[in-house]
Amino acid sequence: MKRSKINQCIREMEALIREHGFALPPFCHWTPEEWKEKGEEYDEIRDNMLGWDITDYGQGDFDKCGFSLITIRNGNQNDPKYKKVYAEKLLMLKEGQHSPMHFHWKKSEDIINRGGGTLIIHLYNDDGKGGLADTDVTVNSDGRSYQAPAGTGVRLHPGESITLWPHQYHDFDVEPGTGDVLIGEVSMCNDDNVDNRFYEKVGRFPEIEEDEAPYRLLCNEYPKAKK
Numbered sequence: 001m002k003r004s005k006i007n008q009c010i011r012e013m014e015a016l017i018r019e020h021g022f023a024l025p026p027f028c029h030w031t032p033e034e035w036k037e038k039g040e041e042y043d044e045i046r047d048n049m050l051g052w053d054i055t056d057y058g059q060g061d062f063d064k065c066g067f068s069l070i071t072i073r074n075g076n077q078n079d080p081k082y083k084k085v086y087a088e089k090l091l092m093l094k095e096g097q098h099s100p101m102h103f104h105w106k107k108s109e110d111i112i113n114r115g116g117g118t119l120i121i122h123l124y125n126d127d128g129k130g131g132l133a134d135t136d137v138t139v140n141s142d143g144r145s146y147q148a149p150a151g152t153g154v155r156l157h158p159g160e161s162i163t164l165w166p167h168q169y170h171d172f173d174v175e176p177g178t179g180d181v182l183i184g185e186v187s188m189c190n191d192d193n194v195d196n197r198f199y200e201k202v203g204r205f206p207e208i209e210e211d212e213a214p215y216r217l218l219c220n221e222y223p224k225a226k227k
Helices: 003-019 040-047
Strands: 051-055 067-074 086-093 099-104 109-116 119-125 137-141 144-148 153-156 161-164 168-174 181-188 196-198
Touching: 003 051, 003 067, 003 086, 086 168, 109 119, 109 153, 119 137, 137 153, 153 161
Parallel strands: none
Antiparallel strands: 051 067, 067 086, 086 181, 099 168, 099 196, 109 161, 109 181, 119 153, 119 168, 137 144, 137 161
């Protein structure tokens, strides 16, 4: 991805967040220059990859396949120094954009429509071999539990949510004509390096073409703590 596109995505997500009245923690607003001055007291942000994350999944067409997100809080199952057993994210999915089919090996998560358009999540069970099972899926949504055919697209309007379980395949789309969606995620600890299983081979963190200076650093770009 071009750095200019990443900068644009971050500014667009900031605007959507303001529109829906969500206030971000201070570290989400730090500039690259401010990051250079941050000491070891902020290692929780570095070690647990809090902050901005923009991905095109290695497909090279962010407007069709991609996600903009912020990890607001996160624990770390690989480091006993961090005691949190939960995580929280904000995500933006633009109308016409798709996030690919995947499941998590360990993480359970609630996905919440925080505002904007209608979010569509298609569900499949894992067949045990990495494929999509042709079996009914259990849908847990805002206190209701029911069975639905494989591939069902569950629609979430603002305020509605769904619980996604380990080995439950899911993707993300926006219902055409409804507008960009601000999504919340409340989950177990998040580890994008090892806990994602995509149905089709994709990348997770983009290679960046530096065509302009970064507006914000991404969560895998922080400099080491200033001594």
